[in-house]
């Protein structure tokens with residue numbers, strides 16, 4: 254704590270650099286700046302205590318300061334051990350008007366290169382307020398939501414289960430943390446869960462967890478699925494990845510992508526962006542899919558569709574985008590060409606079998622630089638694994654650029670306002686934002702790009718059965 258602001262970041266002296274990049278980003282985030290202007294008088298988030306778990310980048314700094322300008326108090330942690338930009342974290346703590354000696358900003362608990370213990374400690378600190386707890390959660394991947402739900406569940410049972418051999422190292426860390434917290438205060442997570450009015454969730458993987466909780470009747474508060482706003486998943490997941498996938502590969506390896514064979518596992522929104530990113534550099538792209546519809550889309554887009562097993566012998570780059578587990582196994586990597594680049598851009602690190610790789614008989618790990626490891630097999634061939642299998646666009650590079658994140662985060666801010674101000678109108682279910690708001694977010698960003706939107710005549714609107722002002726599509730339209 255300094256000047257009354259609690260924080261755990263790498264170095265507050267980086268704040269000036271962070272502030273300069275935040276200033277540039279603000280210009281590239283017209284949606285967030287428009288929301289600041291729109292709500293300047295009203296302060297709809299006054300009284301909101303937002304606990305946020307989302308990659309602590311420059312773009313997220315603009316999101317945080319937008320929430321603050323709408324009246325919220327905020328505490329923040331990153332949702333990945335490698336994704337924090339330390340200068341952005343420092344600038345948020347210092348605030349626009351503070352100094353490193355006398356910070357005036359927002360409590361942030363995040364630095365690049367946390368251990369798993371540190372990561373979950375940061376998540377707990379972010380959820381732990383002086384006095385009353387958070388009344389809103391803003392989540393990316395669902396780790397904050399998970400901690401509150403598991404904590405509540407174990408407090409009700411009065412006991413935290415012992416880890417078993419099949420549990421991941423990370424889950425063991427979570428159980429350890431919850432055991433300590435149960436011993437110290439048997440009602441901590443229950444109280445937090447009862448105080449939260451709602452959660453707004455950023456990504457595909459976190460949304461999946463929310464629907465599972467809701468289906469089991471275990472969701473403790475209403476949730477808004479921000480990911481499935483069209484202006485989120487059809488933009489961030491796709492065009493964001495198109496930008497940041499090759500950025501991560503380039504910064505990590507500097508290997509020429511043109512002419513290489515790149516395998517993209519999964520052809521959902523992220524996979525589509527990934528394939529376009531690599532083929533834009535001149536790579537020959539092969540797609541693996543389990544869903545015949547997405548597989549056919551890949552074929553129609555000009556990519557070869559194969560299984561990973563049959564694509565392996567020619568692959569130079571293998572990227573996972575599935576949000577699933579066990580997609581690239583140690584046995585796959587054992588059969589790859591020398592110095593094949595292996596990376597994941599899905600939310601969690603279980604898409605690539607890092608545990609199996611580390612256990613592989615005779616394997617040797619050579620750290621090339623932070624977030625780049627060469628794993629050498631006993632036969633002498635090696636694979637280059639980026640960010641230890643964690644999402645490489647944020648681990649090896651700086652994630653998605655501001656403009657696309659402005660779309661995602663505008664939806665986040667609108668969703669926060671909605672749940673904070675109207676939580677009584679929502680059940681403990683998962684909701685999406687109305688299409689009208691989606692169109693509003695798109696309209697602002699189109700304007701910023703100088704796009705000219707055609708206006709429907711009244712007769713045309715009647716003919717296609719929509720309102721002149723929108724929404725322009727039915728709920729089942731897929732974009």
Ligand code: NAI
Pocket residue numbers: 456457458459486489490518519520521522523524541542543544547574575576577580598599600601644645646647652653
């Ligand atoms: P999606 O559901 O649209 O796409 C995933 C695709 O993978 C689906 O088409 C599915 O059929 C396919 N798939 C599942 N298991 C597979 C397997 N074993 N082999 C091959 N294909 C398989 O999901 P979306 O939106 O594309 O997100 C994917 C992941 O990326 C999620 O974990 C999401 O949270 C994450 N994400 C990461 C971002 C980043 O900046 N790194 C940005 C946005 C999302």
